Amino acid sequence: xxxxxxxxxxxxxxxxxxxxxxxxxxxxxxxxxxxxxxxxxxxxxxxxxxxxxxxxxxxxxxxxxxxxxxxxxxxxxxxxxxxxxxxxxxxxxxxxxxxxxxxxxxxxxxxxxxxxxxxxxxxxxxxxxxxxxxxxxxxxxxxxxxxxxxxxxxxxxxxxxxxxxxxxx
Numbered sequence: 001x002x003x004x005x006x007x008x009x010x011x012x013x014x015x016x017x018x019x020x021x022x023x024x025x026x027x028x029x030x031x032x033x034x035x036x037x038x039x040x041x042x043x044x045x046x047x048x049x050x051x052x053x054x055x056x057x058x059x060x061x062x063x064x065x066x067x068x069x070x071x072x073x074x075x076x077x078x079x080x081x082x083x084x085x086x087x088x089x090x091x092x093x094x095x096x097x098x099x100x101x102x103x104x105x106x107x108x109x110x111x112x113x114x115x116x117x118x119x120x121x122x123x124x125x126x127x128x129x130x131x132x133x134x135x136x137x138x139x140x141x142x143x144x145x146x147x148x149x150x151x152x153x154x155x156x157x158x159x160x161x162x163x164x165x166x167x168x169x
Contacts, residue, residue: 008054009093009159013123015050016043017136037074039134043122044073045082055091059161066161067092070122070134092164093120095141095157106140106151107131118145118152120159126151 023042027035047069055064067089072080079085096117097103103112106126112118123138132142132151141152 003054003058005055005059005161006159008051008058009120010154012047012051013138013154015046016123016138020136020138040071041073041075041082044069044080048081048083051093055161064091064161065089067164089164091161094118094160094162095120095143095152096160098156098158101156103152103156105145106153107149112145112150112152116145118143118150123154124151 020039024035024039027033027038027042030038047066051069052064052066055066056062065084065087068080073082074080075082076085081087094117097112097114103114103116104110105112107130121142121144122134124132124140124142125135125137126140127133132140139154141154141157143150143152
């Protein structure tokens with residue numbers, strides 16, 4: 001059975017939920033490491049291994065590189081990537097409403113149109129104050145609709161990849 005990109009993305013959210021607390025605990029035990037920076041590096045490295053590798057092998061004929069996950073990594077001076085810091089993204093992750101599902105921005109309460117797609121940034125959880133946090137259960141998607149941040153329940157969206165247009169040389 002062929003894996004769908006939607007399954008790959010949901011698997012990554014499950015991975016984050018299952019392993020975040022252990023990674024955070026280890027990050028806070030290190031004396032010379034900023035835990036938040038460590039977690040960004042950790043999330044980006046796993047993004048490249050678990051999601052980007054699947055994109056290259058299954059969806060992009062071996063040539064795909066994704067935009068960074070969230071803020072990306074800080075471990076390479078010249079790049080926000082961990083592995084192959086020199087490559088540029090060829091694809092981005094996008095989200096759209098799942099079939100027969102109403103999509104509501106949890107930050108504003110506004111409904112998104114059924115045909116509207118938005119750019120994926122990272123998985124998150126809704127905070128008690130109505131904002132979002134980088135913490136389990138990673139049951140929401142933070143993305144961008146034009147320049148506006150949107151926070152959407154993961155259950156309301158499906159994921160797809162979109163080839164990025166290369167700028168004219």
